[in-house]
Amino acid sequence: MKEKLLVIVGPTAVGKTALSIDLAKQLNGEIISGDSMQVYRRMDIGTAKITPDEMESIPHYLIDILDPDQPYSVAEFQREAKSLIATINAREKLPMIVGGTGLYIQSVIYEYQFSEAPKDEALRLKWEEFAHVHGKEALHLRLQEVDPITAERLHTNDVKRVIRALEIYQLTGKPMAEFQKRSPESPYQLCLLGLTMERSLLYERINHRVDVMMSQGLVQEVESLLNNGYPGSLTSMQGIGYKEVVQYLEGKIPLEEAVELIKKNSRNFAKRQLTWFRSMKDIHWLDMTNAGDRLSLVENIRTFVAGKMC
Template sequence: MDSKQNLLVIIGPTAVGKTRLSIDLAKRYNGEIISGDSMQIYRGMDIGTAKITEDEMEGIPHHLINIKEPNENFSVAEFQLLVRAKIGEIAERGKLPIIVGGTGLYIQSVIYDYQFSDVPGDESLRLQLEERVKEIGNEELFKELMEVDPGSAAQIHPNNVRRVIRALEIFKLTGKTMQEFQSKQQPDLLYNTALVGLTMERENLYERINLRVDLMLKAGLLAEVKGLYDQGLRDCQSIQAIGYKEIYEYLDGKVTFEEAVANLKQNSRRYAKRQLTWFRNKMEVQWFDMTDVNHFSKKITKISHCVEGKLQVKSNT
């Protein structure tokens, strides 16, 4: 028997059905859920991040949701520290820790023995890059990263300025890309991990994403974003999230509301594509196609067999 702590991880693109599956598996295996989403940590950003509601939780404890104010920063290293501590706490209670989310780098940082402090920061260089963003804008700085480190650029959203700057900082300080450092580390899995990935035919997934955006708007997304906008929140990590940046452009008068909604849907679809690419290239995932949602119970049975085989656990249902 593996002496490592059991851990179930459920990953996949936005709108693929991770939440529904996670609740079912948490009930089956006496689990508690840790959010693996880099934006659901922010309070007051519920609709745009598709945050699980109290009713949807069905009594299952959830962790790392609503732990930061929207004006606060949050790093991969901090996420790594918090989640590893939570895994230990949940296991001590005799429960199965379940990480659920779509932020690939964050989840990867937890389950593999990655070190994020190999390259020290350079404050003066970072300040220069921050000033450069103000001069040329997010897109132009992102283009600079694409030229010197296309691998990292493929995994970073152009509006995630903090990570763009960090990748450029590493390259400018060392002449090596972020991936070159990671590849040398040859990380091991820290936990006895069942890594379940959900996928879906692209056309179906894109339809679900478009529908989700429509439902978010009906649920009050515009009012939620306007609340942050009226607080004067700008140039902070939280507002870079898809669903917030696009509405900000509308509130700034840069685009019409219809254009903002179209941009939001397009950016969400592109993000889903990037998520799938990341997971397929970076992790050893057992994939399950969720295209036919009418046969959800059959999918659950297959996934349960995978989990039980990997973790040597028994269903209590």
């Protein structure tokens, strides 16, 4: 018998966290975070990290496991998530991956095989220098020219992975995807739920979330990170909400512009997330636009999940 696994994906601010708690209570579930930013300690407000009170005693994993200057990869996430899935199933609980980082989640549910692509430190340094001189947009354009599929997946600000993709292509002549093979079928007894919402309402929720983050002290959180020796150049500090506030704190843009940039970048990120998730097979979509009757919604989903898991 395959191990059971419930996965809930969707764009930022669509309501994944609240729904996952309701379902975990109904399904005897434990939650594995599928968010590449929530692994970092001290980065709470800008990542919309679930609080202990919001967890309502439901166990959560892969949250607050690294300092902001520690590296983390999809291969590490895959290894840790697979181990947790086995452990949770062994306790006769239901493992639930909940999050919005598509590559991380797909690497687990379709068992990506990460073959070791070659490395060249000198070549990597060359591209780092190129990005420093010409800018990250020019770097991303170079990747678009040789590996458009990977370029579409990687954001311009993800300089580290853009450089890695260029490095792989130059050394092998092959796109990064060639080194990320996946199984045609999931190794799990999988129930994959995708949350969606009418676009204007989703954008309204995103804008409101950013306003709440500012009132909760996002500027102070970023300032504290900088003061504790975590520079804005770190991969973790390039996350949406952090990089814009760093620009404000460095005197490059006014606060009002930083806030509008966070909202705009968050909306664009949500669009990219939806594009990614729509390409996933086996996904069952739930429209959260008019999800007013919470009890009925949760009961209907519980019944659906139970049918998939029997």
